[in-house]
Every structure is written in C-alpha cells, then in structure tokens.
Amino acid sequence: MKRPCFHLAAIGLILPCHAAPLAHESFDYGAGSALTSRDGGGGWAGAWYQDGQSGVAGADGLGFTDALGNVLDATGRCADTTGTATTRSLRVLGSGVTNDVWISFLWRLPASNRKFEGVSFYRASQQVFTVSNPSTTTTSQISLTSNLTANNSVNTQKGDFGTTHFVVLKLTKGGGAGGADRVDLFLDPVLAGTPSSPDAVISGSNFDIDRVRIAGEDGATLLVDELRVGETFADVAPHDPAGGPDSDGDGLTDAQEAVLGLNPNVDDSALIAAIRANPGWFGLHDRAGILAQGNGGVVLGKEGEGPVNLIFEVQHGENLVSWRVLETFNRQVMIPPGKQFLRITPASP
Known part of the structure; x- marks a missing residue:
C-alpha cells in the first residue's frame, strides 16, 4: 500500500495599517x-x-x-x-x-x-x-x-x-x-x-x-x-506593500486602484468594510463559505497567531467498518503572513 501524502494550500488577505507611533x-x-x-x-x-x-x-x-x-x-x-x-x-x-x-x-x-x-x-x-x-x-x-x-x-x-x-x-x-x-x-x-x-x-x-x-x-x-x-x-x-505605495491608506495600492478605476487619493475603507460585511451581495464567500470550499480536500480556518498543529492518522483495516492506526503524523505548520485558511488535499502519487 502506498503511503498517502498531502498538499497544503493557503489563502487570505491582510490590509496594512499605518498608525502613529508614540x-x-x-x-x-x-x-x-x-x-x-x-x-x-x-x-x-x-x-x-x-x-x-x-x-x-x-x-x-x-x-x-x-x-x-x-x-x-x-x-x-x-x-x-x-x-x-x-x-x-x-x-x-x-x-x-x-x-x-x-x-x-x-x-x-x-x-x-x-x-x-x-x-x-x-x-x-x-x-x-x-x-x-x-x-x-x-x-x-x-x-x-x-x-x-x-x-x-x-x-x-x-x-x-x-x-x-x-x-x-x-x-x-x-x-x-x-x-x-x-x-x-x-x-x-x-x-x-x-x-x-x-x-x-x-x-x-x-x-x-x-x-x-x-x-x-x-x-x-x-x-x-x-x-x-x-x-x-x-x-x-x-x-x-510589495505592490507599491498606498497613498490613501485604505489597503489598496495605488496601482490596484488604477486598475479598478478608483482614485488613489480617496480613502475607500468604508466601501471595503461594506463588502466584507456583506460578501453575498457581491458574489463573494464569507468565512463559512470558504470553509465549505473543500473541492476534494478539507479547508481549515486560522485560530490564534501561532503555528498550526497538523495531526492526522493513516489507518488500515480488514473491512470498511473497523480501522486501526498504522501511523500518526504530527508537525507544526507556519501559516504564511496574511493567510487565514489552509486546505489539505491528497497529493498525486
């Protein structure tokens, strides 16, 4: 029996915040x-x-x-x-x-x-x-x-x-x-x-x-x-941000705003907040919707700020009812900065 392996994919969004220091x-x-x-x-x-x-x-x-x-x-x-x-x-x-x-x-x-x-x-x-x-x-x-x-x-x-x-x-x-x-x-x-x-x-x-x-x-x-x-x-x-400056500090770079037809000197934070609060109005997924997007895998949401403890078992058995643990895998996975979700999927052999 071949030992299965898994891929991890990460998605997410983070917006920079420039606050005044003490x-x-x-x-x-x-x-x-x-x-x-x-x-x-x-x-x-x-x-x-x-x-x-x-x-x-x-x-x-x-x-x-x-x-x-x-x-x-x-x-x-x-x-x-x-x-x-x-x-x-x-x-x-x-x-x-x-x-x-x-x-x-x-x-x-x-x-x-x-x-x-x-x-x-x-x-x-x-x-x-x-x-x-x-x-x-x-x-x-x-x-x-x-x-x-x-x-x-x-x-x-x-x-x-x-x-x-x-x-x-x-x-x-x-x-x-x-x-x-x-x-x-x-x-x-x-x-x-x-x-x-x-x-x-x-x-x-x-x-x-x-x-x-x-x-x-x-x-x-x-x-x-x-x-x-x-x-x-x-x-x-x-x-x-890596994409260039954000003149109005709303989280969209000047280059991104140019592509969207927005004014890079006008703060669009209120619009961004409205989209996030009502994702369904714009055909977007909220947290529950993202977690449901397994597509053959399992989507996990980020909890806390530390690494994810990824623990899973490989099991075997004589029928499809009773299963015994063959091997347990336990490792920590660092979530890339700005990412909020991980997806676990079977890898190609």
Whole structure:
C-alpha cells in the first residue's frame, strides 16, 4: 500500500495599517553633525544628549525590504556611532516610564571587531536591557541581554556584516514566567503581519524604560535608523506593500486602484468594510463559505497567531467498518503572513 501524502494550500488577505507611533526618530540631520542637542522626530521629552562622545548623523539613511517585498517607511539619515572615543548618545521618551509597547529600529554593523556596539534601554540611570554585538565576539550575530540579571543573554544566531536588519522588540508587562516582565526580539519579520515566533526572549523583574542609548565602544561603528516606539506592531512597522505605495491608506495600492478605476487619493475603507460585511451581495464567500470550499480536500480556518498543529492518522483495516492506526503524523505548520485558511488535499502519487 502506498503511503498517502498531502498538499497544503493557503489563502487570505491582510490590509496594512499605518498608525502613529508614540515616538519616532529618523535622524534627519546634516551628515556628520553631532546628535547632541538635536531634537527632530516626535514623542520625545527633549533633545539627544551625550554620556561620553556624541554620535553623529550618518551620510545616508538605512532601508529595509522584507521577504515578501514590503518596504519599510524610511526617511532622513541614520545615527552613526563612529568616533575617536566611546560614543554614547541618549534620548528620553516623552511618555515617561513605559512598558507593554513595541520598539523597532534598523541596524547595520559594517565590520568585525571586539568592541561593544548596541542599542540599550534605560530607566533613569539603570540600564535595563540591550540589543548588541557584545565585545566578547567578533561575529555579526545580534544578542538580546537583560542588564538586570547576570547570565541572562540570548544570541539570536542571526545577523550579517554590512546588511541592514530590522529589529523589533515587544515588551510585555508581567508576560514572563512567574509574572516577570518579558521582552521578545524579532529579527527581520515580515512587515504585513504581527510576528509571533521570536528569535530571542528574556525575562526580568522590571523592564520599565524611559530612554534609549545608542553606543559604540572606542568609536566603533554601528548604524541605527528609524527608531520607533508604539502600542502595536503596525505602529512600529509602517510600510508600503510589495505592490507599491498606498497613498490613501485604505489597503489598496495605488496601482490596484488604477486598475479598478478608483482614485488613489480617496480613502475607500468604508466601501471595503461594506463588502466584507456583506460578501453575498457581491458574489463573494464569507468565512463559512470558504470553509465549505473543500473541492476534494478539507479547508481549515486560522485560530490564534501561532503555528498550526497538523495531526492526522493513516489507518488500515480488514473491512470498511473497523480501522486501526498504522501511523500518526504530527508537525507544526507556519501559516504564511496574511493567510487565514489552509486546505489539505491528497497529493498525486
């Protein structure tokens, strides 16, 4: 008897949402100018200040395109830790002490060395946690470290010299083991969907923060850009979809609206919401209708944000009444970003 195999197909739709972050810094200053006393961006209590030598504004800004072609919104230049001595530039959040937030920034480490380069988060003078390339290694791998607890550091085993990475942090008050605070780090997540599988996780007694520090030991070079703090992932990952810009923010790209004969500068969100609320009026399927579209397979709806636990049995028997388990298959399947349904079908032999 041949062992059956199955195909998985996924379908779905997700619309981007560009919300205003709690704080944003795009380092839109003159190339080579010191960061100290610069007060651009929004959501900050004051200008950048220094503890040591000041970082500078880089020659150019950084950019990031995810694996699906979505492009992060980016303007201005970047922060550059290059200097003749250790650079430490700090800035205080306008919201004061905060937790239960998302933080994102672009990161590029140009070359190997044994110097500390990193972005640290403080509560007053207390260093709370850090994203860094530690001075104990010459690799490009990015680590997440709690500065409150000894030996609480996780290496993501990811990172490349000369490559811009998108670093996203999720702070959860009381979200760790035993009610401790928790920080999740996601490296280069897809922009069009909230990530759920972190590359590093740390826990601590109190991860409340009120300021950020960008530092390079002995003037070692690290480039940081598009620093954002927000209440949701969408707040800190504003982007243009792979199909191009969406000028009116309604979820349809300008190119799609042109094909449909719509005005790309007029928000069609109300019409889109009406179509979704009344799919039958437009000959479309609602959730129940999609689940019924097996076409020789079984359609499963997405539940929650994690991977799907796919468990099925191959059975055998002497008649068509009594069946015994021959083998059980159990594996996790990651749902592609933006997809809401999976279909399981027999594969061709």
